[in-house]
Amino acid sequence: MFSRQRALLRLVQNEGGSVSRLRLVKLAFLLSQNSCPRTAAYEFVPYKRGPFSFTLYHELRSLERAGWLVEKELDFVLTELPDLETAYLDREFLALIDSTCGRRRAVPTSSLVDEVYRDYPWFTLNAEIVQKRAVARPISAPAVYTVGYEGISVDGLLNRLLRAGIEQLVDVRSNPIARRYGFHKSTLSRLCGDVGIEYVHFASLGVPSAWRAELSDRASYERLFERYVDDILPKQEAAIAQVCRLVAARSSALMCMEANHESCHRSRLAIKVSQKTSLPVVELRTI
Numbered sequence: 001m002f003s004r005q006r007a008l009l010r011l012v013q014n015e016g017g018s019v020s021r022l023r024l025v026k027l028a029f030l031l032s033q034n035s036c037p038r039t040a041a042y043e044f045v046p047y048k049r050g051p052f053s054f055t056l057y058h059e060l061r062s063l064e065r066a067g068w069l070v071e072k073e074l075d076f077v078l079t080e081l082p083d084l085e086t087a088y089l090d091r092e093f094l095a096l097i098d099s100t101c102g103r104r105r106a107v108p109t110s111s112l113v114d115e116v117y118r119d120y121p122w123f124t125l126n127a128e129i130v131q132k133r134a135v136a137r138p139i140s141a142p143a144v145y146t147v148g149y150e151g152i153s154v155d156g157l158l159n160r161l162l163r164a165g166i167e168q169l170v171d172v173r174s175n176p177i178a179r180r181y182g183f184h185k186s187t188l189s190r191l192c193g194d195v196g197i198e199y200v201h202f203a204s205l206g207v208p209s210a211w212r213a214e215l216s217d218r219a220s221y222e223r224l225f226e227r228y229v230d231d232i233l234p235k236q237e238a239a240i241a242q243v244c245r246l247v248a249a250r251s252s253a254l255m256c257m258e259a260n261h262e263s264c265h266r267s268r269l270a271i272k273v274s275q276k277t278s279l280p281v282v283e284l285r286t287i
Contacts, residue, residue: 001066003040005059006089007031007097009068009082014101017078022049023109024076026116028056031100033120036093043156045195046125050116054191055153058181125162126195137196140165144270144277145253146261147284154182158195161253164284168198168252170243172266174206178257200246204239206256207232207265221263228265233272240269244276259285 011027012019019027029051032041044051060076063069069076086094104112117124121134145166149157161169169192176185185201192199207228214220233240246252254273258264261283270281 001085002059003037003089003093004042004056005063006082006085007036007040007093008056008060008063009078010086010089010094010097011101012069012076012078013082013086014098014105018072018075020075020109021071022074023112025052025056026050026109026112027100027104028053029116029120029123030104031097034096034100036096037090040089040093043153043159044123045155045159046123046127046162047195048126048128050113050127051120051123053153053155054194055155055181122163137162138165139167140251142248142251143279144247144274144281145251145284146264146266146270146281147253147255148258148261148264148266149183149255150257150259153180154188154191157182158191158197160284161197162195164253164287165251166197166253166284167250168200168246170246170252170254171199171201171256172205172254172269173201173256174203175209176201176203183257202239202243204236205232205243205269225265225268229268229272233269240272240276243269244273247273247279248277253284261285 008024008028011024011031015023015027028042029044032044042053042056044053046052060069064071067079068082070079071077107115117132117134124132124134125137127133145164147157147160152160171185171188176188178184182188182191189199207224211224211227243254254266254270256264256266261267273279274281
């Protein structure tokens with residue numbers, strides 16, 4: 001069980017063993033805004049009712065399947081006490097969870113939502129009640145933006161894209177599947193649409209999986225990228241031209257997995273697109 005899942009169980013336990021979905025998400029969000037361990041916190045993205053974590057909801061379902069929780073109407077209810085699991089958490093973090101709940105135990109959920117909307121206006125961006133939107137969506141000028149999702153959740157990626165003013169995600173993975181939730185092509189496309197980001201995929205601009213089998217050091221990466229530039233890109237002029245049109249028309253980010261763009265083929269593709277469009281290359285993980 002992940003630390004963040006143990007934290008969820010502790011939050012439910014502190015709410016008397018039963019908590020509404022809306023309240024649980026808001027408590028988890030407020031917890032994430034404190035100095036808690038990164039591996040124990042969820043990342044959030046502006047959604048219909050303020051900050052939301054698709055990963056959190058996915059893992060709630062995992063906890064249900066494992067028998068820790070059951071959903072009754074709009075509430076999540078503990079089916080067994082999680083003391084043995086939450087004992088794995090750092091004592092200071094446990095105290096932080098308990099204080100997050102304790103300070104708001106008598107606060108109605110509606111007031112809790114108002115607190116989050118007031119103190120964290122960015123997360124009102126996609127509020128379904130338009131009048132509650134306290135910020136306008138930023139839209140960046142066209143450039144050849146690039147981004148990798150290594151080390152962040154899908155919520156963290158989507159939030160980063162929105163904050164950077166990105167309107168469209170251009171997936172340049174050859175094989176768009178991933179073990180981590182949210183990064184499989186069909187799921188990522190759906191979640192992008194949920195927060196107002198368009199998704200397109202160019203499998204032909206990726207690196208064949210077989211080419212990555214013997215990557216071990218910087219020299220092997222350089223050989224891979226030379227092969228990509230020499231063997232893949234010259235055969236994909238039509239796809240590159242389409243990407244050029246996309247990035248010139250609206251703010252778009254080329255996406256692959258690696259956090260470091262210098263260790264990813266997207267950097268070479270971005271250079272090619274930049275040469276053809278005269279737009280600068282901007283890596284979103286470095287700003």
